[in-house]
Amino acid sequence: MPVPVKTAIKDVREWRRARAFHVDADGPWRGDEVEFVWQRHELFQIAGLELASRLRVPSVLFVPATLVWQAEQWHVRRPGWSRFVERHGEARVLTRADVVAAGSERVAEEVVRLGVDERRVIIARTGFDPAMFSGHPDRRTTRSRLGIDDEFVVGWVGSFRGFHNLDQLVAAVARTNEHVEAKSCLLLVGDGPERKSVEALAAGRGIHVVSTGTVPQHDLHALISAMDVAVLLAGKGAEFHYSPLKLAEYLASGVAVVAPRAGAIPAQLTDGQDAVLVDAGDVGGLAEALARLRDHPDERARLAAAARTAAEQRFSWDHAVSRVVGAIKRDCFGETAPGKVRRDSSSAETI
Numbered sequence: 001m002p003v004p005v006k007t008a009i010k011d012v013r014e015w016r017r018a019r020a021f022h023v024d025a026d027g028p029w030r031g032d033e034v035e036f037v038w039q040r041h042e043l044f045q046i047a048g049l050e051l052a053s054r055l056r057v058p059s060v061l062f063v064p065a066t067l068v069w070q071a072e073q074w075h076v077r078r079p080g081w082s083r084f085v086e087r088h089g090e091a092r093v094l095t096r097a098d099v100v101a102a103g104s105e106r107v108a109e110e111v112v113r114l115g116v117d118e119r120r121v122i123i124a125r126t127g128f129d130p131a132m133f134s135g136h137p138d139r140r141t142t143r144s145r146l147g148i149d150d151e152f153v154v155g156w157v158g159s160f161r162g163f164h165n166l167d168q169l170v171a172a173v174a175r176t177n178e179h180v181e182a183k184s185c186l187l188l189v190g191d192g193p194e195r196k197s198v199e200a201l202a203a204g205r206g207i208h209v210v211s212t213g214t215v216p217q218h219d220l221h222a223l224i225s226a227m228d229v230a231v232l233l234a235g236k237g238a239e240f241h242y243s244p245l246k247l248a249e250y251l252a253s254g255v256a257v258v259a260p261r262a263g264a265i266p267a268q269l270t271d272g273q274d275a276v277l278v279d280a281g282d283v284g285g286l287a288e289a290l291a292r293l294r295d296h297p298d299e300r301a302r303l304a305a306a307a308r309t310a311a312e313q314r315f316s317w318d319h320a321v322s323r324v325v326g327a328i329k330r331d332c333f334g335e336t337a338p339g340k341v342r343r344d345s346s347s348a349e350t351i
Contacts, residue, residue, distance in 0.1 A: 004079055007071070011043065011078070011085055018044035025054040036060050036328055038321075039097075043067055043089040049096050058328050061097035064126060065242045066090055066110040073241060074163055091115050101324060104264060106241040122327050125243035125264070127317040133252035137222035146210050146226065151185045152294045155227030155255075157220065157246045160192030165233040167201060168283050174205040175287035176294065183208065184294060189215060189223050224253035228300060229293050234260040236281025251275075251311035256303040258289045268314060274306040 034057050039048025041063040052059035068078065068086040078085060091114040094100055100116050101124035102108035112118045143149050154173055158164050169186070177183045185208035188198070195211065202209045215223065224230055230250035234240060240263030247265070250257045251274075259265050260280035271277040276293065278285040293300045313319070 004077060007076060007078055008081070011081075011089070014043040014045075015089070018042070018046065021045070021047050023047050023051045025051060035325060036099075038062060038101075038324075040064075041067070041090075041093065043085065044093070046093055046096065049093070052098070058098040059096070060099045060101055060324060060328070061094060062101045062103075062124060063094070063107055063111060064103040065107050066094075066114065069110050070241065074161075086114070099324070099328060101320075103243045104241060106239070106263075122324065124320045124324055125268075125315070126245045126248060127315050127320045128245075128248040128252040128311060130252075130312075130316050130318055132218060133221045133249065133311075135221075136254075137225045139226050142222045142226040146187065146212075148185055148187065148208075148210055148226070151208065152182065153187050153226065153228045154184050154290055155187040155189065155224065155230045156233075157189040157224065157230075157249065158192070159190055160188075160195040160198060162194060163235070163238075164194070165235050165281070166194065166198045168233050168281065168286060169231055170198065170202045170205060170207065171283045172287040172290055173202075173207055175283070176291045177205075177207065182294075184290065185210065187223070187227055188212070189220070220249060221253055224250060224255060227253075227255050229290060230255045230257050231286070231290075232257070232259040232265075233286075234262040234280035236279075238280050239263050240265070248311060248315040251307040251315055254304050254308035254311075256293055256300045257307055258286065258293070269310065274310040275303065 034055055036058040037048050037052035037055065038060045039045070039062065041061055049059045049061070066086075068082050068090060071078070072082070094111055095115050097116075098120065100111050100121045102111050102121055103124065103126055105123060108118075108121050108123060111121055140149075143153070154169070156166065156169060160166070166188075173184050173186055186202055188195075188209065188211045190212070191214045199209055199211055212223065230246075230253070232244060232247050232250070243264070247257070247259060257269075257275040259269065259275050259277055261277050262280045266277060269275040269277065276289045278289050293303075
């Protein structure tokens, strides 16, 4: 089925689902003091905004990315109806929210383009759930179950799509395996349209690949903790317009991280301090970083400890939500009734 046809079917499905989905105001929060209602942005969806109005509290719309624009970045077109969906499925929703929490500075620009007052926009990067990444999973048990007991494990988590650039990772690991006796293996967690081709590419380069497929969210901490190095990738010259969830989860799991100098990452992490940063699309630089971390376990352990500290300080949902609460209290209350944001407030804080 052609991509535009599949996209059109999905858009209709999202519209129908949004029309049918409602949240009863008399929910499990009855009797508690609700400070705000947080809704994740989906096409046409207003259930959270309506609930906030009924509860007379502020509404916060979390926007990891504006969806029509993001699809265009990934070359998914809506010929003839993209502006309609953007106007009715996004702009009308975004402008109803009291506060829009954008996933990145670039997303915030798109939110403002769609008509949201910039004074109501803050930056709330995607974060990890501390409750799901607490404790220290037994690495040895997990690695034994996966059949990677004593290997140097390079890991990745995601949805196996072309823009994830997994061919770079395969090429880099293949380079690190040249002329060495102890080979690195790949632990790939997730599923998606490119999975089989990536597995075949790695097998063709003689790389041992363990591919888990889709796993329950509560298993992710143990799987990432079983890695020696966790990798995030970007194409040459590419910029992350969003805030990658996998980066937060890698750091929270306390493993050494190799990430590209792309998007906001260089402002969030310091090369050699809490991660290793390489130029986006630089396979040689990636291979060099992996080989160095393989050969220097002390550096790997230091980076792993620093990664967990960085996660706790800057990448948790608790941290992000506390900043959102602070912004709401400054902007929403005072002489204004709950559920409405003062329009004369100063520019919202970046978090």
